[in-house]
Amino acid sequence: MIKITQANREHSQLIAELGKQAFWESHGHSASKEDINSFIAKTYNKAAINKEFENTNILYHLVSFNDKIAGFSKIELNTSNINIKDSNITKLDRLYLLKEFYGKNLGAKLVDLIIELSKQNHENGIWLAVWKENQKAIRFYTKSGFKIVGEYNFKISETHSNPNHIMYLEYGSQNSQLSQKGEGYIRINKNF
Numbered sequence: 001m002i003k004i005t006q007a008n009r010e011h012s013q014l015i016a017e018l019g020k021q022a023f024w025e026s027h028g029h030s031a032s033k034e035d036i037n038s039f040i041a042k043t044y045n046k047a048a049i050n051k052e053f054e055n056t057n058i059l060y061h062l063v064s065f066n067d068k069i070a071g072f073s074k075i076e077l078n079t080s081n082i083n084i085k086d087s088n089i090t091k092l093d094r095l096y097l098l099k100e101f102y103g104k105n106l107g108a109k110l111v112d113l114i115i116e117l118s119k120q121n122h123e124n125g126i127w128l129a130v131w132k133e134n135q136k137a138i139r140f141y142t143k144s145g146f147k148i149v150g151e152y153n154f155k156i157s158e159t160h161s162n163p164n165h166i167m168y169l170e171y172g173s174q175n176s177q178l179s180q181k182g183e184g185y186i187r188i189n190k191n192f
Contacts, residue, residue: 002109007060007072012049015060018072019044022096027162030131035157061113063097063106071097073110075118081127083150083166090118092128111144115169125171129154129164138165145169 007015020040028036042048052058057077063070072094079091092114097106118126129152130137150166 001066002104002106003064003067004109004113005062005064007062009050009053011060011062012046012053014062014069015049015072016044016046018062018069018098019049019094019096022071022098025099026096026134026137027131027156030133030162031156031160035160039156058093059117061110063110065101065104065106068101070101070104070106071095071110073114075114075126077118077121077123081150081166081168083152084125084127084168086124086170088122088124089168090114090121090123090126092126095128107140108144115171119171123171125169127166127168129166132163132165138167141167 023040023044024036030036031039049060052074053060055076057079059075059077061073063072073092073096074094076091076093078088080087080089081091092111095107095110095114115126126146127149128141128146130141131154132138146167146169148165149168152164152166153161154164155161
């Protein structure tokens with residue numbers, strides 16, 4: 001069973017640990033071990049995650065499968081991108097699943113929820129950056145309706161950056177047509 005929970009400050013250490021493991025699994029070969037370790041130490045620690053919870057535009061969600069924590073997402077509402085003309089757009093900053101949970105439809109459920117939350121906040125679309133060598137993720141986001149609209153160099157360290165695509169899903173007029181049937185809807189448990 002899939003369960004998605006809105007995270008809070010109490011989950012900061014868990015999110016940091018998930019981020020470390022998932023980043024290693026998905027990007028560990030993209031730069032030197034030293035560069036990856038430095039990036040992880042700076043990005044995925046309790047203090048850094050706690051600081052992000054101070055920003056009310058940042059929302060974290062945890063996803064579990066059969067009562068085991070499988071990954072997390074992070075979105076930031078109202079975050080622009082120079083490649084996108086629209087305003088009031090959401091950034092999908094992180095969607096990480098542990099490798100053992102790939103292929104269980106968890107990413108699709110998270111994306112569906114994130115899009116719904118973005119629309120409920122009157123955003124006009126959602127964008128993300130994805131590593132150009134992560135073909136599996138690019139296919140996943142393309143299947144979800146995202147289109148490549150630009151490029152970005154994701155800085156891992158002072159000496160290394162990974163080339164990324166900027167992908168965007170524009171809601172257009174469908175933003176006012178939020179799902180009323182509840183098909184595929186996932187209840188968010190705020191008491192994880």
